[in-house]
């Protein structure tokens with residue numbers, strides 16, 4: 001950031017701060033929606049990290065032969081995507097079978113639930129499979145802000161969401177363990193959380 005012009009630095013830090021506040025509000029609403037205390041998820045995630053990726057997808061002469069980003073879920077808790085207002089490219093998988101284009105809309109953000117919310121909610125919320133396609137005519141940009149648990153945080157299904165006498169769908173693990181496993185595999189392999197079910 002230090003090499004950016006100061007006006008740009010200011011805009012980016014304001015954006016990061018605001019996106020974080022929005023993310024925390026959303027986590028509060030998701031907690032309440034699950035019947036948990038409003039600050040439940042925020043407390044579990046601990047001192048959250050925030051990462052930003054600026055994705056630049058150049059024009060591609062043969063877009064049918066490749067992806068900008070292959071199919072994946074996000075390993076973190078919540079992702080807030082600022083989309084290119086002029087060029088679409090994000091697709092989400094519906095019912096495991098159909099890719100749906102998410103067209104960009106002015107002044108709209110896209111929010112993706114990541115793997116950690118699927119685990120914390122004991123599978124009630126699903127982390128969405130998504131991918132980015134490219135096109136021959138226009139370059140595309142997207143800015144992804146990832147809210148991540150801190151590395152040492154222990155993640156596991158909220159006890160309140162596991163039925164009496166039931167086993168939790170996922171075992172507990174540290175985010176560090178999950179993150180390392182996630183990046184040791186190909187993005188488009190089976191859902192990484194499958195490796196954390198039951199006592200596996």
Ligand SMILES: O=C(O)CCC(=O)C(=O)O
Nearest residue numbers: 053055089090132142144
């Ligand atoms: O470019 C997009 O629309 C998607 C980006 C994305 O999925 C990611 O950075 O994880």
Ligand SMILES: [Fe+2]
Nearest residue numbers: 072073074130
């Ligand atoms: Fe993603």
